[in-house]
Amino acid sequence: MDLANYDCEALAEEGIKCDSLIGPDGKALISEHGVVSFVVAGKDSRRWNKAAKKMKSKYAGRKQTDLTMDEVTETAFEILAQCIISWENVYFKSEPLECNLKHAKMLICGRGYKWLAEQLLTIANDRSRLLFEQPVN
Numbered sequence: 001m002d003l004a005n006y007d008c009e010a011l012a013e014e015g016i017k018c019d020s021l022i023g024p025d026g027k028a029l030i031s032e033h034g035v036v037s038f039v040v041a042g043k044d045s046r047r048w049n050k051a052a053k054k055m056k057s058k059y060a061g062r063k064q065t066d067l068t069m070d071e072v073t074e075t076a077f078e079i080l081a082q083c084i085i086s087w088e089n090v091y092f093k094s095e096p097l098e099c100n101l102k103h104a105k106m107l108i109c110g111r112g113y114k115w116l117a118e119q120l121l122t123i124a125n126d127r128s129r130l131l132f133e134q135p136v137n
Contacts, residue, residue, distance in 0.1 A: 011130040012042030015085045018123045024115045034089045040124045041083040048124075051082035074109070077117045080124060081108040 019037035021029040029036040041047040055075045059067065067075075084104040090097045097103050108117045123129055 012045035015039040039085040051079040
């Protein structure tokens, strides 16, 4: 066993390809252009830690117990939006959607897309996906 193969920080930095997403209708997320996929930096990445520190400062001075569930969820989704590295076959109102922070926040933090954010967040938090999935590159 070579522990170098288990460097979750380095693997998280490369990102996790999320291409087995399920839409709110229970069907695989596939557009007419192909499988919808996202590459998300994992929770051990510098990108994730930087976003988390930024959000932590937003609530500085407040006790964790004072945060509402909505604020906790909002924080997790905001961190996730900042950790979207790329996407493929993502369309919005029949137009291809460019992968950038503004659009990531619209999809991850926006009303009506919690089903997508929850799936991506689960995948980003799963270290086993880093170790046993195909590399992104």
